[in-house]
Amino acid sequence: MIANLLTIVLILTGMVFFAAGTAGLLRFPDVYSRLHALTKADNVGLGLVVLGLMLQAGGPADVVKLLLVWVLVLGAGTTAAHMVAQRTWTHGEFESDR
């Protein structure tokens, strides 16, 4: 019962971070700032959801699997943010679509 409640609180907090990420994506003025919003806020949101789901997991293997998902997304997020930022820096903000 307490685990369920904690799960709900964690996941709802995570939803706030996802909403903030999308708000930043729509409101921030330039590409780099949007990258900040998308990477950091969404990663924390996913982390909270993963924490919440861990409380409901069936066994230790499931817990580690959820953790693995989160670590992979964390690594992907930072790498992708850096690469998009570098691409924007080297090729300019408006490169022609081919």
Added chain:
Amino acid sequence: MAESRTPPPAFPDRARARLKRAGWTLLGAAGLWWILAGTSALLEPLALLAVILATAASLALPPGRPLALRPRAVPGLVACFLRASFLGGVDVARRALDPRLPIAPAFVAYRSDLPHGPPLTLFMAVISLLPGTLSVRLEGRLLTLHVLDRHADTQTALADLEARIRAAFDDPRATHPRRTP
């Protein structure tokens, strides 16, 4: 196969390093299978075959450069990253949801003296997790960052992180060879 590749006695460290790596590969492969397929699947013939093949491959392949990360420093680093990542998320979420949109984006330069390779790569990756910073570009040792708030004390935070990462790695430029106790 292993006999034909036995290194000459002048490099006893190399054989030991390879055995050590094979042990870690064995543990890692078995652990991954356990995570993905569950406990009961660990004794199936296919699982055993995969784990044994992975271990054999790590024995047959030439040893790479050892990662100079100190195992003792890993938990502290991970805790620091997690904390920084959470604070970064909170910071950017607060700014994105604030109706006044309190951001003052700017580019900042930072000269790092971490050695190239894993330390510098890790540094650049973690910068993107810190509150309000995003690594954009690396030229030589000069980092270009994008910061959300140009009035924040970015340099101190970066120097702090850099010192932490430097303490976690053995310096490859040191002259004496690394010994495993």
Added chain:
Amino acid sequence: MSLFYLACALFLLATILLGLIRVLRGPGSGDRMLAAQLFGTTGVTILLLLGIALGQSALIDVALVFALLAVVAAVAFVRQHGLPEPAGTPVHQPPRRTRDDR
């Protein structure tokens, strides 16, 4: 409880749709590349929630694969031409490029 998970998944779907406005409108090409990231993180979360709501633990494996492929997608977006960087690349601090200390 599973109703709660489904509602959260639906909410995340709505945030993806809103984020797609930015991807569609751009204006820069970097904004369009954000799509990979958006679908990566939010898509993985939706899959995790659906996996527990529907009792399909295989969906968690799908999420794992998504997480692995998110990096590949980002690399594919960024390195789409595979060319060396153009001559007019701006340099931040020093006036000329220093390549010797690499």
